[in-house]
Amino acid sequence: MFTHIIRGEGRRITYQNAGVDCAFVAALSTGFCNWRIDFTYADTSNKIYRTSRGRTHSECKIDPMRNNHPQTLPRYGRACAHLHVNGVRRVSQCHHITK
Template structure:
């Protein structure tokens, strides 16, 4: 069954295939209206492993084993971002062994040519945390200058250690 409008853009109803499914006699199918055109709220979340590494902080050699992940969440619609959060969590032995000192999370925004056009630097965490880098939230409503990607980048003691990106497209 197709619903068409008189203008040049047509809207089609794609039926669901229920061929091999059995239903009860009192089946209820609820159909919800779609979001208005151009107002599709979006959100995304992703995790990227933090590779194992070693570094020095305060004259002490520190090793971070595998088992930690940079988590990055973004909310918004189109080029508009309403909230963004990123942090690191570790699991298994890394939750007890990984120590993160002098950390910073930055948000980098790049255009579709993969050229970074904006960097937002989070606060420098000078204390050391075991098994995590605290979540940094940027709940400032803002509109990106370009389509492309929004990335969270983890810096430990001044060196980039992990990157997690979400692609922003029309």
């Protein structure tokens, strides 16, 4: 299960984390190899204005995870987390950032 957690109020993000919460059967033996987690931010027109690209990890992990720094977004819209494995986006989860 891929999870994306955001804490804060309005456009202010005080905590953000994304990762695999519990590994499913296919990942139990080797895990996720060559993985990275990216965070993207889009406005209310769905135009991405910021991307925080994560580092690619060559090791295999059952529970990849990444935190992102606190920040204040310039616009309302949505914040998303994306898990990439071997350069391919495998799953995403988004939150709407509203007043």
